[in-house]
Amino acid sequence: MISDQPSDSSDPEEARLIRDPEQLFRKDESEEEEEGKDVRSRPSSPESRHDNSQTQGSSRPESAADGGAPSAGFRTSSVRESLFSWLRNRSVRRGPFVDPVRDNFRTMTRLYSSMSPTTDSMNLSTQTHGAVFNLEYSPDGSVLTVACEQTEVLLFDPVSSRHIKTLVEAHEDCVNNIRFLDNRLFATCSDDTTIALWDLRKLNSKVCSLHGHASWVKNIEYDTHTRLLVTSGFDGNVITWDTNRFTEDGCPHKKFFHTRYLMRMRLTPDCSKMLISTSSGYLLILHDLDLTQSLEVGSYRILRARRAPLSTEGSSTGSRTSGSRHGNDSKAHPHREGLSPRNSLEVLTPEIPGERDRGNCITSLQLHPKGWATLLRCSSNMDDQEWTCVYEFQEGAPPRLPVSPRGSLRLTHYIEEANVGRGYIKELCFSPDGRLICSPYGYGVRLLAFDEHCAELEECVPERTALLREVRSIYSHSDVVLTSKFSPTHCQLASGCLSGRVALYQPHF
Secondary structure, rough: EEEOOOOOOOOOOOOOOOOOOOOOOOOOHHOOOOHHHHHHHHOHHHHHHHHHHOOOOOOOOOHHOOOOOHHHHHHHHHHHHHHHHHHHHHOOOOOOOOHHHHHHHHHHHHHHHHHEHHHHHOHHHHHHHOEEEEEEEEOOOOEEEEEEEEOEEEEEEOOOOOOEEEOOOOOOEEEEEEOOOOEEEEEEEEEEOOEEEOOOEOOOOOEEEEOOOOOEEEEEEEOOOOOOEEEEEOOOEEEEEEEHOOEEEEOEEEEEEEEOOOOEEEOOOOOEEEEEEEEEOEEEEEEOOOOOOOOOOOHHHHOOOOOOOOOOOOOOOOOOOOOHEEOOOOOOOHHHOOOOOEEEEEEOOOOOOOOOOOOOOEEEEEEEEOEEHHHHEEHHHHHHHHEEEEEEEOOOOOOOOOOOOOOOOOEEEEOOOOOOOOOOOOEEEEOOOOOOOEEEOEEEEEEEEEEOOOHEEEHHOOOOEEEEEEEEEEEOOOEEEEEEEEEEOOOOEEEHHHHHOOEEEEEEO
């Protein structure tokens, strides 16, 4: 799990890419206050008006066309409409009265701020199995799986903290990653270059073993649309496996993509994009993803893109070079002639605070649950600094340059990390609602938010790069924390450390 990939210091092209800062135009709060004043200026007892109108008789109301003033019935109708409009605005719109969304923010802030280690965490010890490299909950939150350094996988009940099962010798080398395909089937990958499929209903043996990588396998993704398993490893290969046709002997597979210095690979929640991070500081984005096609690339060097520093205003100071994006032409896919090509490739160098003139390594890569942003853990090329950074996807934003990039990134939030345990990869994560980030921080974890209200990212995108807000820091380990994971169904968090202990955190009142 140590990042020992060689750096790309020999490559002469070290200028950074430019990004356009996206400004979020939202309704002015003063307008909302004015609306509130208008509502408060209305009579406070519309019911009394309705009663009075009934005492005026049931004669036909005079219309303005008849030269008369509006009748009581007309006024009653107006009052009713105004009242219902006021109630509707009070319930569903942001205003000075009731804002359920903001109330929810305050509730979530209080919950996450009270997170503390559970007493049962002491039972989740894997010290005999080596370091904890990865944690994964089942989609229904009923099982917590632990990937261990010493070839084993452990399963726990996260609610009762009860040990369920140990998969002895799940692999022949350390287990790096676990991925659930559904509530019962999950996959594991290892430094023994293999992937294994497991069924929770029959854990005495593997469903099958998959062979195809030539080096350590570090990442597993799953396309729910095509039912293709996608894996990546330090051999630089991204391989797809057809789980529709798996047998005891394995699955049909093919190499989808190859690049040097590959570290992590992720699919967006809608499986429309693939993001790949490298130890040389580059982020590759495959747009309009089609996993049934293979993307052949002759050399990593032809994918290089020049980069230029950002101004202090956070805006672009130049334009991208024409080599910042490479894609298949329409001839490769005749059925899409006239449309954007599938699997078109964009190469970016995300801006790292304090590292504008030096290279860096992207060690951990996660995606926002709603696909709005990417979360990176980056270290300097000297390995003396470490940051957690959030980049907003700018796809669909109004173009500001003559040639607008297809899906450029903008650094919206960041924070410097403790940089304890140099050389080890620290896996961070989003909460299921995307409002919080859990980041391994020395011998504990930090809960980070985009603002003081734990708001969603789309509600608080800053005009300039901002610092992440620390909600809570929790120190519960005796060694460096390497991984963290939120439960998808419970207000619970898990973390694992180098000495092999798993800690669970829940709200404590």
